[in-house]
């Protein structure tokens with residue numbers, strides 16, 4: 001079996017990659033993902049200026065997953081663009097993802113105009129779902145603002161663009177959000193970001209410092225919500241808008257389920273943070289074993305073919 005995949009006009013040797021925020025802060029971490037079995041990588045979400053992020057401790061692993069309130073620490077847009085342009089020379093046959101968001105609407109447009117005017121040939125992931133910047137709401141929970149933002153963006157941005165979404169929890173919200181996204185030539189949507197503002201307690205205390213311990217939840221806790229968002233949008237969106245599945249992937253079986261729900265690419269966050277880049281080889285082998293057992297040659301043989309009772 002092969003786990004190669006396609007997003008837009010781009011082919012990837014493997015349908016696995018990191019989730020933004022994990023193993024993607026700097027060149028050292030990104031290099032490790034390049035040299036792993038991952039099919040590609042996405043950068044840490046970049047802002048116009050570099051950011052130190054929130055006070056530590058701001059990330060904590062638990063048996064069932066993770067909680068984080070990093071606060072968008074990153075080395076700044078120019079650092080990641082420069083590295084991505086360098087990679088276009090050293091790895092001309094590969095396509096990488098550039099995650100970004102502005103701290104204001106004006107900044108978001110400034111960032112995307114810089115990408116549009118640059119020689120960047122990869123795919124841009126606009127993060128509409130950061131739950132950890134105090135005072136800033138998750139953009140994608142405000143569908144009117146999201147529609148206005150995407151309308152303005154697509155008036156000048158002509159390169160491949162997708163959006164990183166927070167989880168939705170109401171069928172009507174799936175309907176309303178899908179109706180907005182279907183209006184735009186999006187290359188993909190990525191479901192889901194961490195489930196925002198959870199709380200993890202050990203003994204009598206919270207485990208992270210920012211926001212009195214409130215942070216985005218990842219890992220096993222969130223797979224049912226991640227799968228539901230992947231499948232809900234798979235059923236509602238124009239087939240030209242691909243789905244990236246993110247959330248709760250520990251094993252090949254978890255990845256199989258994301259693809260069964262309609263995902264064309266699977267991102268790994270908490271498991272990658274805990275296990276390191278060797279997780280890509282393990283999970284890829286586990287998925288291939290499942291496909292071989294079931295007689296599936298490619299992921300298209302079962303993508304989106306979730307059975308109902």
Ligand SMILES: C=Cc1c(C(=O)O)[nH]c(=O)[nH]c1=O
Pocket residue numbers: 021045068069070071072073127129130131132133193194216
């Ligand atoms: C980009 C900010 C994000 C962060 C963060 O930097 O706090 N954590 C997440 O779980 N998701 C995000 O989108």
